[in-house]
Amino acid sequence: MPENKGVVATGSRDLNNLVTVKEVPYPFLEDDIVIVKAAAYAVNPTDWKHILPEEFISSKMSGFLRKLGFGISPLENAFGTAGSTLGNCLGKTFSFVQKGVVLGTDVSGVVVDVGKNVTRVKKGDVVAGSVHGGISKYGAFSDFVMVAENSILKFDPSQIHKEALKPGEYPSSKVNSYEAAASVALAIKTTGISLHHNLKVPANKAENSDNCILIWGGATATGFVAIQVAKLVYGLRVITTASSKHHETLLALGADKAIDYNDSDAIAQIREAGQNRIKYGMDCVSSVDTLQQVYDATEGCEDVRIDNLLFLDEKLIKRKPERKVTFTSTNGYLTDGRRHFGIKASPEMMKEYLEFWNNYAPTVLDKIKTAPLYVLPTGLESGNEGLKLMVENKVNGRKVVFRNGQDI
Incomplete structure (x- = not known):
């Protein structure tokens, strides 16, 4: 087997020493697996939140303890605050990531081997894919990566040039x-699960022409892609939020209205723009505050569906009993058909996700625009710098990427 190096967790919470580069096992070829020789990687919030889980633990503890308030608002708020504080402290004492496991979620490269059940790609194909890094020895930040076929995108080779981008910023x-x-x-996969499965948006542009989706956080990497997919695949009217410096870019992507979430009347602006037709809400920031704002902004339309990307419980926000709103959370890890943190995709989810992935995602690969890129120096050693930049929130509106360095 070829030598395989990867970016592995050190077990430290020191931002300068979260990961290091070490030799790791070569991926095992399972029946539904594609092995990719990596060319480049992208860094995602989930990569560092597995190491530093206090934000996630805080939200889950807050939601759990709020239930002890039995619907009494003052008690719910008190228990929720206590749970948030306790969860934050607890989250700083451990990590979901064990020392020595490979980090990383997003990878691109060339297929070097396929399992016997793989039918959509073959050796030599140019692909991108996403995995659940940080929980096993097979994360994305390594020379050779195992990716489930259900999480692989195949590109026309003529679309992708081989030369590495020089370090710096790219529009x-x-x-x-x-x-x-x-x-x-990961952004396309997440968007597909959210829109096609959780939000139940019909892939019928004529049917959707009068309906709106609110995408909160349009300048996030997922929001950037979600705006485009909502227009290209579903034909929805798109209202999005972002700081004003991003508005011109998001409108050029296809958003019908961009609103600055910093405005004191942002919710009123969204309602006015939606004209009681905001049937769908996708919270790409996914904090308790943004979930509340999405809920408030979609008031006025019947049978609203709201999806978030961080397993937030709707009991964390103030709701009106007379409103009919369906809340869901998108878990992109589940598309490989395996269990993640004890959860496995339902047959319905897999059916609807694969309908999007196989029939609709390929139609937008030559049309989708990326978020602005922040390219780090070539080499796996850039893994720690990428994670640190994300933790310190120094890459707002940009996607951190770096090259592997091996010949492709």
């Missing part, structure tokens, strides 16, 4: 490099 563009390809894999 939004169509997917034309391995760095760009790595930056969209």
Whole structure:
């Protein structure tokens, strides 16, 4: 087997020493697995939140303890605050990531082997894919990566040039490099699960022409892609939120209205723009505050569906009993058909996700534009710098990517 190096967890919470580069096992070829020789990687919030889980633990503890208030608002608020504080402290004492496991979620490269049940890709194909890094020895930040076929996007080789991008900042563009390809894999998958399965948006542009979706956080990597998919695949009217400096870019992507979430009347602006037709809400920031704002902004439309990306419980926010709202959370890890944190995709989810992934995602790969890229120096050693930049929130509105360095 070829030598395989990866970016592995050190067990430290020191931002300068979260990960290191070590030799790791070569991926095992399972029946539904594609082995990718990595060209480039993208860094995602989930990569560092597995190491530093206090935000996630805080929200879950807050939601759990709020239930002890039995619907009495003052008690719910008190218990919720206590739970948030306790969860934050607890989250700082451990990590979901064990020392020595490989980090990373997004990868692009060339297929070097396929399992016997794989039918959509073959050796030599140019692909991007996403995995659940940080929980096993087979994360994305390694020379060779195992990716489930259900999480692989195949690109026309003529679309992707082989030359590495030099370190620096790059504006939004169509997917034309391995760095760009790595930056969209998880975002497209997440958007597909959210819109096609959780939000139940029909893939019928004529049927959706009068309906709106509110995408909170349009300048996030997922929001950037979600705006485009909502227009290209579903034909929805898109209202999005972002700081004003991003508005021109998001409108050029296809958003019908961009609103600054910093405005004191942002919710009123959204309601006015939606004209009681905001049937869908996708919270790409996914905090308790943003979930509340999405809920408030969608008031006025019947049978609203709201999805978030961080397993937030709707009991964390103030709701009106007369409103009919369906809340869901998107878990992109489940698309490989395996269990993640004890959860496995339902047959309905897999059916609807694969309908999107196989029939609709391929139609937008030559049209989708990436978020602006922030390219780090070539080499796995850039893994720690990428994670640190994300933790310190120094890459707002940009996607951090880096090249592997091996010949492709």
